[in-house]
Amino acid sequence: MIVRWLAASLFFMLIVVAWHLAVEAHMWSPLLLPSPFSVFEYLRSAAADGTLVEATGVTVQRLLIGYGLGILVGLPLGLLTASSRWCQDTIGVLALGLQTLPSVCWVPLALLWFGQTEASLLFVVVMGTLWSLIIATDHGVRTIPPIYTRAARSMGSTGLHMWTHVVLPASLPFLLSGMKQGWAFAWRSLMAAEIFVTILTGFGLGHLLHYGRELNAMDQVIGIMLVIVVIGLAVDKTLFAPIERFLHRRWGTERQ
Amino acid sequence: MASPEVNPAKTVPSKLVLEHVSKCFQTRSLKVQALDDVTLHIAEGEFVCLVGPSGCGKSTLLNIIAGLERPDRGLVQADGKDIVGPGPRRLMMFQEAALFPWLTVLGNVLFGLKLNTGLSAAERREKAEYFIELVGLKKFKHSNVHELSGGMKQRVALARALAPTPTVLLMDEPFGALDALTREQLYGDIQRIWSQHRKTIVFVTHNVREAVCLGDRVILFSPNPGRIREEFAIPLPRSRDINSVDLARYSTEITRVLKGYVQTEVAG
Numbered sequence: 001m002i003v004r005w006l007a008a009s010l011f012f013m014l015i016v017v018a019w020h021l022a023v024e025a026h027m028w029s030p031l032l033l034p035s036p037f038s039v040f041e042y043l044r045s046a047a048a049d050g051t052l053v054e055a056t057g058v059t060v061q062r063l064l065i066g067y068g069l070g071i072l073v074g075l076p077l078g079l080l081t082a083s084s085r086w087c088q089d090t091i092g093v094l095a096l097g098l099q100t101l102p103s104v105c106w107v108p109l110a111l112l113w114f115g116q117t118e119a120s121l122l123f124v125v126v127m128g129t130l131w132s133l134i135i136a137t138d139h140g141v142r143t144i145p146p147i148y149t150r151a152a153r154s155m156g157s158t159g160l161h162m163w164t165h166v167v168l169p170a171s172l173p174f175l176l177s178g179m180k181q182g183w184a185f186a187w188r189s190l191m192a193a194e195i196f197v198t199i200l201t202g203f204g205l206g207h208l209l210h211y212g213r214e215l216n217a218m219d220q221v222i223g224i225m226l227v228i229v230v231i232g233l234a235v236d237k238t239l240f241a242p243i244e245r246f247l248h249r250r251w252g253t254e255r256q
Numbered sequence: 257m258a259s260p261e262v263n264p265a266k267t268v269p270s271k272l273v274l275e276h277v278s279k280c281f282q283t284r285s286l287k288v289q290a291l292d293d294v295t296l297h298i299a300e301g302e303f304v305c306l307v308g309p310s311g312c313g314k315s316t317l318l319n320i321i322a323g324l325e326r327p328d329r330g331l332v333q334a335d336g337k338d339i340v341g342p343g344p345r346r347l348m349m350f351q352e353a354a355l356f357p358w359l360t361v362l363g364n365v366l367f368g369l370k371l372n373t374g375l376s377a378a379e380r381r382e383k384a385e386y387f388i389e390l391v392g393l394k395k396f397k398h399s400n401v402h403e404l405s406g407g408m409k410q411r412v413a414l415a416r417a418l419a420p421t422p423t424v425l426l427m428d429e430p431f432g433a434l435d436a437l438t439r440e441q442l443y444g445d446i447q448r449i450w451s452q453h454r455k456t457i458v459f460v461t462h463n464v465r466e467a468v469c470l471g472d473r474v475i476l477f478s479p480n481p482g483r484i485r486e487e488f489a490i491p492l493p494r495s496r497d498i499n500s501v502d503l504a505r506y507s508t509e510i511t512r513v514l515k516g517y518v519q520t521e522v523a524g
Contacts, residue, residue, distance in 0.1 A: 151354035154322050154342050155368040155420070165367070169358040251357045252402025 034219040039226070042219040051208070056227065059190065059204035062118075066125025067186040071179065074130045078137020078178075079163070088138075095134040103128030103189035107196045116199045121190065124197075128189025129182045136178020140171035173247050180240050187232060271456045272298040272321060272424065277330030279316055289481030290316040291327070296475065296484065300423075303450060303457045305471035307464055307510070309518055313482025314460045318426050321458060322348045334424065344372055347422040351429040353409035355401045361388060361412050362397045368420040387415040390449065407438035411445070418449070427459045431466070440498055443469055447495045464514065465507040469498040474510060478517050485517055 016036050022028070023035040030038075046052040081092040106127045114120035144167060152166040168175075194206020205224055212220035248254045279291040290313040298304050306314040319325040320332055323342040332339045334346060347368065355364050365384040369375060375383070388397050391411040396404065404412065410430055417425060431439045447470065450457060461467050467474045468490055476486045488510055492502055 147350060147352055147354045148356060150324065151348070151350065151356075152367070154324055154348040155416075156342055156344050156371045161371070166356070170356070172358060250400050250402075252400060 031216060031218060034222065038219045039223045042217075043223045043226070046208075046220075046223070051203075052227065055203055055205050055208050056231070058202035059194065059206065060231070062121055062125065062202075062204065063186055063190050066122045066190065067129055067183060069122070069126050070129030070133055070182060070186060073126070074133030074182070075137055075175075077130075078134040079141060079167075081134060082138045082141035091134070092138060095131040095138075098127070099131035099135055103185065104192035104196070106189075107193055110193070111197060116197060118199065118201050120197055121193045121199070124193035125186050125189045128192075129186040132185050133178055133182040136181060137171075137175060140174025140178060141167055143174055144170040173251060173253075176240065176243055176247065180236070183235065183240075184232075187228075191228065269300070270297040271300040271302070271335065272296075272458070273331065273333040273336075274317070274321070275331040277317070277320065277327045277332060279313070279320065279325070279327045281316075291320075292481035292483050294330070294482070294484055298456060298458065301454045301456055303459065303470055303472045305459045305461060305467035305474045306477060307461060307467045307474055307514070308477030308482075308485075309462065309479055309514075311482075312477035312479035314477050315428050316482065318348070318428050318458060318460050321424070322346055322426050324348070344368065344420045345422050346424040346426060347417040347420065348426040349410075349413050349417050349428065349430045351432045353401075353406075353413040355409055355412055355416070357401045359401070360397070361393060361399050361401070361404070364401065364412055365416045365419050368416055372420050384415075384419055387419045388412075390418070391415045391445065405438075406434050407442065410434065410442065414446070414449075418453070418455075422455065424456045424458070427457065429461055430459075432461070432463075439466075443498055444495065446470065451494060464511045465498060465503070468492075468503050468507045468510065469496050474506075476510065476514060486513060 019036050023030065023033055043052065077087075077091055077095070080087040081095070082088070103124060106124045110120040110123045110127075114123060148166055148170050149162065152162055157166060190204075191206045191209075194204045195210045198207065198210075205228055209221060209224045209228075212218070212224060274294060274296045277291055277294045278289070281288045281290050288311070290311075292313075294313070294317065296317075306317065308314050316325065320327050321334070321339065323339050323346065339346075356367065359367065362384055365388055366380055369380040369384060385394075385397065388394060391414050393408060393411055393415070396408065401409065401412070413430070431442055434442070443466070446457075449455075457470075459467070459470055464474075471490055474488045474490060475484055476488070477483065478485045488506065490506055492506070496503055
């Protein structure tokens with residue numbers, strides 16, 4: 001475990017060192033490639049004056065609301081498409097088509113419909129998340145070995161009990177990977193939305209990124225990108241990884 | 257010895273009654289007559305084995321008794337009442353253990369019990385633990401399913417099927433995927449449990465020796481269309497050892513008959 005930590009730290013330190021050496025070589029203008037120290041300095045000062053914390057809070061809140069809405073709507077719809085041919089031919093096809101649409105394509109429509117409002121951002125996040133969640137849920141339910149439902153049925157399980165006690169838990173591994181994918185899509189959609197939609201109700205990480213470009217502040221651009229990456233990693237490691245570990249232990253799908 | 261007239265179902269009131277049952281499956285390319293005019297009476301507490309080559313409809317018959325499938329024609333009754341769906345009085349065991357990997361051993365055994373209303377949580381738990389102990393897995397009650405061997409999984413499946421106290425146990429080649437040694441152990445266990453708890457058992461297999469070892473009666477099926485060809489009473493004393501010479505005499509005779517009509521089918 002310690003060896004793995006050391007190896008990982010060494011790897012990331014090497015990247016920073018290489019970055020630093022590239023800056024020292026003066027091959028690119030510092031405007032285009034700021035040194036790692038100026039990026040860290042930006043992050044430190046932004047953290048100190050509160051902009052970073054506030055922006056992160058605003059962004060994460062939007063993300064959670066949008067993602068939550070996506071799950072709330074997507075999960076039941078996915079169950080519907082998996083259980084009824086009618087829903088599969090209608091909602092299922094719709095989801096399949098719309099999930100191919102990059103989420104940034106929703107931005108113009110959201111702007112015209114909702115204007116520069118919070119709703120506009122949430123709309124883009126939900127649209128970016130919902131369809132892939134429907135498809136992942138649908139796939140998860142369809143992949144359940146039929147013997148589980150037969151066994152449960154022979155014991156007298158039907159209807160709602162079958163769904164909550166057999167179908168949902170049986171498709172949990174697939175639902176989780178669908179939710180992970182949904183989370184990634186929600187992140188992408190929100191960043192696209194924040195970069196393109198300027199609103200006054202809250203200044204998110206995407207906005208900081210956008211204004212970093214406007215001000216030619218490359219240290220800010222790279223700094224915010226780092227923050228976005230770190231948040232993504234942290235959520236994966238703290239939210240999804242423990243559930244995944246539990247599932248692997250139960251199902252016996254652990255890798256040695 | 258193989259006398260069809262020795263039929264306990266004729267003297268004792270029948271637990272399970274199947275009369276003129278037919279069932280047809282339509283697949284994309286062909287129509288399969290899985291069961292054709294099958295009549296079978298099974299007495300309370302009887303252990304009946306259904307034997308035949310694959311595709312002879314024996315599993316379909318089991319599904320119909322379980323209430324998982326409906327026959328196209330014919331009468332199917334348990335305790336004098338029509339079977340219209342699955343129920344906790346007739347439980348099924350499959351070739352794969354079909355245990356739920358998201359539950360522990362205890363959770364799996366509790367699954368069927370929880371569907372039985374009228375038991376308190378403590379009573380359910382006590383019952384589940386009793387049956388886990390009965391199949392010899394007390395130490396493994398908190399284990400995950402994937403940690404068990406194939407034989408242990410089938411023991412859990414047996415405990416899960418026994419726990420809601422069904423009167424009929426339907427077993428669809430439950431030992432088919434196990435190695436010979438494990439199977440022999442389970443023959444002993446199932447006979448012990450059957451004699452203690454006096455269930456009516458309908459057991460599907462294509463292993464004649466297994467059928468003779470376990471059954472009071474062995475019913476021979478032939479495929480296309482699925483029909484009962486012959487039945488044999490096995491009056492051997494219990495508990496039977498699959499390796500005994502007496503048992504071999506019965507199984508040789510039944511295998512001879514079985515081969516006879518399988519070859520006729522191929523030739524015809």
